[in-house]
Structure formats: C-alpha cells, structure tokens
Amino acid sequence: MANKHVNAIVVGSGAGGGVVAKELSEAGLTVVLFERGGWASYAEHGNDELTAQRSFPLQCYFGPDNERYRRVAVDQQGNERIVYPNDWAYHNVAACVGSGTVSYGAMAWRFMEEDFTMKSVYGHVEGSTLEDWPITYADLEPCYEKAEWEIGVAGDDSENPFAPWRNKPHPMPAFGHNKEARMLEEAAKKAGFHPFSIPMLRNSESYGGRRACVHVRNCVGFACPVDAKNGTHNTVIPTALETGNCELRIESQVVEILTGESGRITGVAYFDSEGRKHEQTADIVVLAASATETPRLLLNSASRYFPEGVGNRHDWVGRNLQGHAYCGADGLFDEDIYDDVGPGASVAICDFAHNNPGVIGGAMLANDFIRLPYAFTGAHPPGSPRWGRAHKEHQKNYYRRTAAVRGPVQEMPNFESRVQVSQDVRDHWGKPVAKISGFKLDTDIETCRFIAGKAQEWLEAAGASEIWQSVPGAGVSGGQHQSGTCRMGDDPHTSVTNKYGQVHDVDNLFIADGSLHVTNGAFNPVLTIMALGYWVSGYIVKEWERGNRFR
Amino acid sequence: MDGKHDNAARDVAASGLSRRTFLAASAALTGGAWFAGFAPIRAADAEYAILGAKEAAIMDALADCIIPPGEYPGGKEAGVTRFIDQQLGGYLASYRDMYETCLPALNAGSRAKHGDAFVELDEDEQIQYLTEIEAGEYEGQSGGDAENLWESYSPRAFFNTARDHCMMGFYGHPRHGGNENWVSYRMLGLRV
Numbered sequence: 001m002a003n004k005h006v007n008a009i010v011v012g013s014g015a016g017g018g019v020v021a022k023e024l025s026e027a028g029l030t031v032v033l034f035e036r037g038g039w040a041s042y043a044e045h046g047n048d049e050l051t052a053q054r055s056f057p058l059q060c061y062f063g064p065d066n067e068r069y070r071r072v073a074v075d076q077q078g079n080e081r082i083v084y085p086n087d088w089a090y091h092n093v094a095a096c097v098g099s100g101t102v103s104y105g106a107m108a109w110r111f112m113e114e115d116f117t118m119k120s121v122y123g124h125v126e127g128s129t130l131e132d133w134p135i136t137y138a139d140l141e142p143c144y145e146k147a148e149w150e151i152g153v154a155g156d157d158s159e160n161p162f163a164p165w166r167n168k169p170h171p172m173p174a175f176g177h178n179k180e181a182r183m184l185e186e187a188a189k190k191a192g193f194h195p196f197s198i199p200m201l202r203n204s205e206s207y208g209g210r211r212a213c214v215h216v217r218n219c220v221g222f223a224c225p226v227d228a229k230n231g232t233h234n235t236v237i238p239t240a241l242e243t244g245n246c247e248l249r250i251e252s253q254v255v256e257i258l259t260g261e262s263g264r265i266t267g268v269a270y271f272d273s274e275g276r277k278h279e280q281t282a283d284i285v286v287l288a289a290s291a292t293e294t295p296r297l298l299l300n301s302a303s304r305y306f307p308e309g310v311g312n313r314h315d316w317v318g319r320n321l322q323g324h325a326y327c328g329a330d331g332l333f334d335e336d337i338y339d340d341v342g343p344g345a346s347v348a349i350c351d352f353a354h355n356n357p358g359v360i361g362g363a364m365l366a367n368d369f370i371r372l373p374y375a376f377t378g379a380h381p382p383g384s385p386r387w388g389r390a391h392k393e394h395q396k397n398y399y400r401r402t403a404a405v406r407g408p409v410q411e412m413p414n415f416e417s418r419v420q421v422s423q424d425v426r427d428h429w430g431k432p433v434a435k436i437s438g439f440k441l442d443t444d445i446e447t448c449r450f451i452a453g454k455a456q457e458w459l460e461a462a463g464a465s466e467i468w469q470s471v472p473g474a475g476v477s478g479g480q481h482q483s484g485t486c487r488m489g490d491d492p493h494t495s496v497t498n499k500y501g502q503v504h505d506v507d508n509l510f511i512a513d514g515s516l517h518v519t520n521g522a523f524n525p526v527l528t529i530m531a532l533g534y535w536v537s538g539y540i541v542k543e544w545e546r547g548n549r550f551r
Numbered sequence: 552m553d554g555k556h557d558n559a560a561r562d563v564a565a566s567g568l569s570r571r572t573f574l575a576a577s578a579a580l581t582g583g584a585w586f587a588g589f590a591p592i593r594a595a596d597a598e599y600a601i602l603g604a605k606e607a608a609i610m611d612a613l614a615d616c617i618i619p620p621g622e623y624p625g626g627k628e629a630g631v632t633r634f635i636d637q638q639l640g641g642y643l644a645s646y647r648d649m650y651e652t653c654l655p656a657l658n659a660g661s662r663a664k665h666g667d668a669f670v671e672l673d674e675d676e677q678i679q680y681l682t683e684i685e686a687g688e689y690e691g692q693s694g695g696d697a698e699n700l701w702e703s704y705s706p707r708a709f710f711n712t713a714r715d716h717c718m719m720g721f722y723g724h725p726r727h728g729g730n731e732n733w734v735s736y737r738m739l740g741l742r743v
C-alpha cells in the first residue's frame with residue numbers, strides 16, 4: 001500500500017532531525033520522521049560498559065549493528081579495509097530514536113563568535129579549505145537559546161569570561177563539582193585560568209516534567225536511569241508526536257533520495273524492518289542523518305539530473321570531513337581524588353579556545369568523564385606494564401587517583417578528508433557503503449601539542465605526581481563529532497547548501513545536521529547542531545507560511 | 552549478480568580468516584607428539600560451548616598471567632575463560648578461528664622452546680614466555696614446527712588480542728560471563 005504524501009520528510013532523529021520534526025509539525029506541516037534504529041532504553045542496556053557508546057568492544061548497544069552495517073576505512077598508506085560499527089575507524093553515530101543525544105555526555109556548548117569567522121581570524125591556512133560561516137554567532141544566538149530552553153540546559157556563563165554574549169540565561173542552575181573537579185577548579189585558579197561549570201543538557205533540577213540528575217557513574221555512553229539527561233528523544237520528538245502532524249517511522253533505512261521530472265526532489269526510498277522497500281513522497285526533504293550518512297545518501301542518489309549525486313555539481317559533497325583532534329594530559333595523584341559522583345566532567349576553561357600566540361585555533365579544556373574499569377585498563381602511564389601483576393596493582397591503586405584533562409582541538413578543514421561511496425562494497429540493503437579517508441594537517445597536531453601542554457600545566461597546579469600528555473595521530477577525524485561534509489556557504493562553487501541549509505539548485509532539499517558546519521568549533525558540537533535545526537526549520541516555516549512550497 | 556554476495560566474500564577475504572574447520576587444523580598438528588592426545592578437543596564438554604577442556608585449561612593459565620590472583624581473584628577465578636567462550640559464540644565469533652589455532656599453538660610453542668607445555672610451566676616461566684611473545688620473538692619464524700603451529704596468525708597479535716579480551720572479561724559487566732560477582736569492581740572500591 002502506498003504511503004500518504006506528506007509535506008516534509010526528515011531523515012534522522014538525532015540532534016538536528018528531532019528539532020526539525022518538532023518545528024515543522026508544530027507549524028502545521030505533516031511530517032514523517034525516519035529513524036533507522038528503534039527506541040533505546042536504560043532498562044534494556046543498563047550499566048554494560050562493553051556495549052556502551054563510548055568504548056564498544058563487543059558492540060554498540062545504541063546502534064548501528066555489526067550485522068547490517070559496514071564501511072570502508074582508508075589508512076594513511078591508502079590501504080582499504082572493511083570496518084564494522086564497533087571499530088573506531090567506522091566513526092559510528094548512534095542508530096536509535098534521538099541518536100547520540102540518548103547516550104552522549106551532554107555538554108551544551110555554544111560556539112564562540114570566532115568559531116564562525118575562522119578564516120577572518122586566522123587567515124589562509126596552507127592546505128586547508130578554511131572559510132568563514134555564511135552566518136554569524138548573532139544569527140544563531142536565538143536558536144541556541146531555543147535549544148537551551150526547549151531541550152534543557154544547566155549552566156551559568158558568569159564564571160566564564162570567554163563565553164559569547166547571550167540574551168537570556170540558561171534555564172537551570174549550573175552543576176556543582178565532585179571531589180576531583182573541586183580540586184581541579186582550585187588548581188585552575190592557582191594557574192591563572194578561569195574555571196567554570198560546564199553547561200550540560202542534563203537536569204540540575206526537575207525540568208520539562210522529568211527529574212534532576214542523580215549523578216550516576218555510567219553517564220556518557222549510557223541511557224540515563226532516571227531520564228534526567230535531555231536529548232531529542234525525550235523532548236522535541238515527543239512534542240512533535242503530540243501535535244498529531246508527525247509520524248515517527250522507526251527501523252526504517254532510507255536508501256535513496258528520489259528525483260522526479262524536472263529535477264525536483266519527490267521523496268525517499270526506504271526499507272522497513274522486514275526488508276520491504278517503500279517510497280515516501282513529500283513536498284520537501286530534510287536530511288539529518290549525520291556527516292557521514294547525509295553525504296552518502298546524496299552520493300547514492302545519482303540520476304540523470306544529478307549524475308554525480310544530488311547537490312554534488314561542484315564535487316563538494318563529502319569533502320572537509322572533520323571531527324576534533326582530542327588531546328590533553330593525564331596525571332597520577334598521591335591520594336584518592338575519586339568520590340564516585342558522576343558523570344565526572346564538570347569543570348572547564350576556555351582560556352585557550354582562541355587567541356593563542358603562534359597557534360591556529362585551540363580548544364576548550366575540561367576534566368574527563370569517569371573512565372570505567374575496562375576503559376581504564378588502557379589509561380595507564382606510557383611504558384607501564386600492559387598486563388600481569390603490576391598492571392592489576394595499578395588498576396587497584398590508581399583507579400581512584402587518576403585525573404585527565406582533555407580538549408577538542410578545532411581542526412582546519414581539508415578537501416581530501418572525505419566521505420565517498422565505495423565502488424565495490426555494499427551494505428545489507430545493497431547500497432554502496434561510505435568510504436572514509438583523509439588526514440589531519442600538521443597545524444592541527446601543533447595546536448594539539450600546545451593544548452596538551454596547557455593540560456599538563458593544569459595538572460601540575462593540581463599537584464599530580466606523574467603527568468603524561470596525549471596527542472593524536474595524523475589520521476582522519478570524525479567520530480561522534482563528525483561534521484563539515486555538506487558545508488553551507490554563499491558560493492555554490494565551494495559549498496553544498498546556502499546559509500539556510502538549502503541545497504544549492506535543489507529548492508526543496510535541506511540539510512540540518514553537522515554536515516553543514518564550515519568549521520567545527522573548539523567545543524563539542526551538539527548544541528550547535530540543535531541550533532542549526534532551529535535555524536533551518538525557522539527558514540522553512542517562514543517561507544511555508546508565506547506560501548512558498550519550494551517548487 | 553547480487554552485490555551482497557560479492558561483498559560477503561570480500562568480507563571474509565578482508566578479515567584474514569580462512570573458513571577451514573578446527574578439525575582440519577588439528578589434523579595438521581598431530582605431527583607434534585604431545586598433541587596427539589589432544590585430538591578429541593571438540594568432544595562434548597559440559598562447561599564450555601566453544602572451547603574444549605584442554606583449550607579452556609590453556610586459556611585459564613593465560614588469563615591468570617594477564618590478571619594474576621592475589622589479594623583479589625585472578626582472571627581464571629573471575630570467569631575470564633567463560634567470558635571468552637561465550638563471546639566466541641557471540642560478539643567475538645570472528646576470533647574463534649584465532650583462538651582455536653593459537654591456544655594450542657601457545658602450548659606447543661612452549662614445549663618446542665622450553666620443553667614443557669605452557670600450562671605445565673611455573674608462573675615465572677609462563678610470564679617469561681609471554682613476554683617473549685609480546686616482544687615479537689616468535690614472529691615470522693621459519694623452519695621446524697613453529698610456523699605450522701601458529702599458521703597465518705602472528706603470536707604477538709594473538710597475545711595482544713587475548714590480553715584485551717581478558718581485560719574485558721575481568722573488568723566488564725558480568726552479564727557477558729566474566730567479572731564474577733563484580734570482583735573487579737570490588738577491587739577498585741566501586742559500589743555495585
């Protein structure tokens with residue numbers, strides 16, 4: 001039976017797609033929200049570190065599964081190998097209602113003003129496609145505010161002198177610190193830094209009809225046992241469903257964007273959980289499937305109107321893949337600093353996000369989330385025994401005496417870090433899989449060394465007895481912070497969408513996920529993706545209400 | 552032709568695994584005198600689904616080297632072997648061939664080098680042998696039985712894999728068969 005035509009299709013129910021579905025359905029548009037996974041729950045997953053979404057040696061409980069999904073990873077020597085979702089080289093993003101917003105650490109950063117004008121601030125960077133965003137912080141500020149209030153953020157910018165300006169405070173008070181973070185807060189002040197409480201998409205008091213955080217150990221990588229972590233799955237998506245205008249179609253894998261006569265997008269083709277293929281037509285299609293799967297969909301939807309893939313006239317789809325170059329330092333202490341109060345990460349500094357002499361970019365620095373026992377087995381000082389009695393002793397003696405400070409270094413985008421579709425490997429549904437290749441620029445590694453040095457300074461001020469730095473290798477980034485592969489811009493020759501996320505030359509096709517990011521900020525990107533969801537849907541609704549049907 | 556079938560074949564090739572059965576492997580190994588008595592390794596064993604009793608004994612010894620008993624139980628007592636056995640029939644099924652080849656090779660390689668099977672060595676000797684494997688001293692050996700023992704596997708790569716799996720079994724959630732009674736969490740002073 002054919003599906004009923006709707007006004008809008010949204011592909012992906014994560015940070016961007018969940019927001020778009022809510023905004024469009026509230027405005028009266030009929031919406032089908034596609035999600036390839038199902039509902040994830042704490043009741044089912046519990047506290048299982050080995051299948052959590054942060055270190056997933058056995059599988060990713062929140063999806064995607066290893067049975068139906070695969071990708072091709074290309075290493076620095078050009079060798080290709082098939083990788084599965086629980087391999088880091090797959091660069092997975094959760095496949096469930098809410099996607100990563102169910103299991104994330106929930107840091108709720110606004111990008112700084114400089115993060116939108118990187119080219120203007122840093123000039124040309126050799127080997128990089130660095131560019132300013134076509135929108136400014138001021139454009140996005142009301143959208144950040146909406147995300148903070150509708151989804152729910154606890155925070156207080158008054159302690160952070162580097163915070164961008166805002167019109168309205170956070171809706172919930174900031175979180176306090178556990179023992180480790182109190183120590184690091186004091187140390188940061190001693191070092192002359194400006195520590196503050198990390199804004200979090202988590203309830204510091206009851207909010208939105210759900211209760212306050214109970215500070216469990218298993219937060220990042222897990223669903224919340226008391227539903228105090230705010231994602232699209234427990235905020236905007238339920239609101240969208242309550243309008244009666246939005247249907248959430250789970251366990252449905254969208255495989256192709258359909259192009260009709262005259263080159264207009266007519267809908268999507270998808271497979272249901274039984275493996276049956278269907279089509280869904282709509283007036284507009286919004287892609288929010290992640291910075292890997294959104295470009296893959298565009299590239300897998302070639303037709304006589306779009307021989308190189310939809311929106312790919314100038315070969316920019318899939319280019320400029322970025323994540324963050326995570327770096328920092330770990331330190332051992334002579335006494336217990338662990339009090340088992342989760343989630344762990346709560347104190348940050350923005351002193352080195354920008355304006356670092358001789359360095360391009362920078363990063364926010366924060367204490368790490370609690371490293372769970374298995375993850376901690378790989379977090380010993382370099383050169384220490386990897387097994388045996390001494391390894392076990394270190395686990396026992398230092399699990400409660402180790403702190404880490406890390407930051408997401410903003411990478412300079414480059415044209416060769418990219419998502420392509422494989423010529424010879426196909427997925428469960430017979431579609432070419434994503435092929436991921438690329439590298440970091442030397443300048444990114446230099447910035448990492450600088451930031452890791454600052455992390456070391458912080459731990460020294462805290463009195464750590466042994467400190468070691470970590471700086472990433474030159475391999476391509478992506479991971480759960482993946483972005484940049486369909487960047488927005490004013491020039492169709494060097495971008496994929498206009499500043500509203502509308503694909504150049506394809507009026508009824510929009511993008512609303514991290515793919516749009518021109519640069520990825522010195523921060524975790526999720527609040528920016530949510531804000532872009534409001535920004536893109538704000539434009540669609542405004543046009544819709546004045547009669548534009550994007551034909 | 553259906554692309555999915557192409558792809559399945561490619562997956563197998565890319566994984567570096569052969570599809571031969573363990574019995575074929577054991578037949579190739581019966582040249583080693585010590586191993587002759589090892590042949591009925593697939594005989595029904597009440598305790599484990601994948602590992603035979605002898606393989607399990609080698610795994611127990613290996614797990615106790617990776618995580619030795621002491622004030623708190625070691626890998627064996629915590630159920631690391633049970634964890635690995637369960638996962639070889641589940642999430643880690645793609646490693647089954649590796650374990651079925653390399654656990655006996657660990658024993659046989661030790662006999663060739665030290666005169667005793669791995670499980671018969673004392674603790675210090677076991678640690679010494681594993682340290683040599685970790686250092687790569689058994690990589691790419693040619694001649695004698697050594698190259699046949701490990702077949703296409705790197706002894707060091709197997710050790711690193713098994714080491715990581717032991718850590719999962721000891722420090723991961725008990726639902727997967729290891730970390731019996733949350734022993735590792737108790738050791739770290741964590742509420743369970």
